Amino acid sequence: MKNILKVSLILLVAMFVFSGCQTALTKEGGAVRIIMKEEPPAGAKMLATIESGMFSNHPSVVSVQNDLRNKTAELGGNLLVVDVIVAKSSEGGITYSGNGRAYKE
Helix, strand or coil: CHHHHHHHHHHHHHHHHHHCCCCCCCHHHHCCEEEECCCCCCCCEEEEEEEECCCCCECCHHHHHHHHHHHHHHCCCCEEEEEEEEEEEECCEEEEEEEEEEEEC
16 A cells, blocks of 8 residues: 555656646636737737746747736737747756737737
8 A cells, every 4th residue: 555655656746747837828818819920910909028938948839828828818918929939958858938929909
């Protein structure tokens, strides 16, 4: 029984470590439309240029997109134009960062 508990604990810790700091998409962020490397539709108002992963790297491209969508929603926007997502290699593996522009349509 103790072995099962030890193995379960080890698996739980491993799942936590390998999942990294995946950014969850908020309900508001889920309502933000995302386009990649395109110009926004005519009439869309730019709210801000936003960055993700400059000080804390993300474990996946999806995590970067979620963070940018959440930030767009926090600014009152409903459209995100992703300009770039960059993979960075380090001793700890590959992490991602990116930037984009938040808009209100």
